Amino acid sequence: MAKVSSKDLGTQPIGKLLIKQAVPASIGILVMSLNILVDTIFVGNWIGPTAIAAINVVLPVSFFIAALGMAIGIGGSSIISRALGANNIEKALTTFGNQLTLTFLFTVTFAIFGLYFVDSLIPAFGGKGNIFDPAKIYYEIILYGVPILGFVMLGNNVIRAEGKPKFAMYAMFIPSVGNLVLDYLFINVLNYGMAGAAWATTGSYVVAFLFILWYFLSENSELKITTSQFRLDKAIVFEIGSLGFVTLARQAVVSVTFLLVNNALYNFGGETSVTAYAIVGRMMMFVLFPVFGMTQGFIPIAGFNYGAGAYERVKETIYTAIKYATILGTIVFLGLMLFPETITKLFTSDADVIRETPSNLRWAFAAVPILALQLIGAAYFQAVGKALPALLLTLTRQAIFFIPLMYILPLYFGELGIWMSFPISDVLSTIVTGYFLNREIKKTLVAKI
Known part of the structure; x- marks a missing residue:
């Protein structure tokens, strides 16, 4: 594979660039959408309709924490793209380091909070009666992996900001395909039931995280940060937060709209x-x-x-x-x-x-x-x-x-x-x-x- 540089974003024809960037993004979105549908079919057929209800109870919590990673990823990626365009590599590196620190702090904090109040949160989201026990099993295991998902969402957006859409597409493929394979193994073969469904999802997050980690440690990425860049910079944190809030607000409004x-x-x-x-x-x-x-x-x-x-x-x-x-x-x-x-x-x-x-x-x-x-x-x-x-x-x-x-x-x-x-x-x-x-x-x- 020919090495791709972020500089291509400033030199190649716009039409060609848009197709190169948009096609992998579109395929990734399609695969993730299909994964949600097929995963629901698997769980419903192999465990039962109560399992589908239990997963729906947990999704708002896990999606919110994952959305934090996405918001930090999109907000910071805007800064990184502009910094790379201006040839300000130091700002791009500091932004990426700050993104990692913020994602760790927010996702781990909310995961701990969610696990501590598990018995109150599940009924509040509709996990009552026969739904409570399977929802709790699924919820606890999923929350162990949600911080990892936050890093996956962050990494995916940063990869795209570097102008590497194919790698970003692979990062979306891996958890989708991995989840379906692990569903079959843990639920249908090993008969782990609700815990199997949860470990399949969490396991797919881990595999995707390992791919993204490999990407940033390999020569494919231009962002090679040092420990000093993990230290939060007030101005960059504010810019990441203000741009990332747009994504969080969008997710919140979508959820409220569906409810209303x-x-x-x-x-x-x-x-x-x-x-x-x-x-x-x-x-x-x-x-x-x-x-x-x-x-x-x-x-x-x-x-x-x-x-x-x-x-x-x-x-x-x-x-x-x-x-x-x-x-x-x-x-x-x-x-x-x-x-x-x-x-x-x-x-x-x-x-x-x-x-x-x-x-x-x-x-x-x-x-x-x-x-x-x-x-x-x-x-x-x-x-x-x-x-x-x-x-x-x-x-x-x-x-x-x-x-x-x-x-x-x-x-x-x-x-x-x-x-x-x-x-x-x-x-x-x-x-x-x-x-x-x-x-x-x-x-x-x-x-x-």
Whole structure:
């Protein structure tokens, strides 16, 4: 394999770079999404439906701690990309060292806290009755591995910041494939039950961590830190925190939105409407993977060239990423508009759900072709280190527009109003993002070219 350098982000053609960065990111997202689905099928068939409920109880806690690693990784990676672009290697190294220290402190602290209050937290998240015992078994083992997952999420984002998308893809492949293999071994062969499911997941984290550790110790990485760079730097910690908070806020709003929509739909249509939303949610995870992959591929290119002062390349990256992501989003849109019944039948044979879900799918994805502008626009501000606009634009889609609309529109349109909230909030947030992105391009990029 030819050695790849972060300098390629500042020299290679933008279109070629975006494809090189986005394709591995998209494949990684797809594999992780498929892993969640297949893992659920394995656990449900080999242990039982209670096991699925037990895992769902634990996921919010483990996802939150893992999200800390992701937030620190994304926040610091923006700094690293810009520092490498500006040839400020010392700042890149110090940032990486500070990321490792922060990830260790936060994930270990929260894991200890979670283990200490295990008997209170599990019932609070719904682990009651027959669910409590299997949830506790799964929870305790998973929390041993969650700090390791935090380092995996951190490492994956830093690898991408170095301009090494294939290695970042491998880092996403390994825990996904490893989890399925270990599931089969621990649950189906060794019959370890719930503990086997937990050790399979934790074991996959360990294997992924060892791969990432090998990457940073090998010649593939440009970031060779010393012990002095683990010492926290106040300015860098603040910048990591402010940019990383954008990611944490996004994760929090997604969780709150799912909770609110589930409750609102249950009040209108009962379990059938909630099931329809579950299918819509799964489709958002699967079918939008190329658009999300393009967004992830865009970030290190924009950050590196911004740090290098190559503002014409930054502008070209923005326009090209929006064009490519819009094309991908349109393909997704056409598939969902033309075949919603076929897609629904992949998930269920329930006649009521099959009757209700297709129209809801069409409403939920009606504005997908323009969504690329919103996602790329918000990602741009995070990539160049502008935390406040990145945060506000990230929150416009769900927190600022969608949640109020899902309460207002049903007063006039009933349950349909909830589904109408999806495309309306997408359109409004895209208009707002487009305005601020266009102003930023004119004031910052064009003015400096």
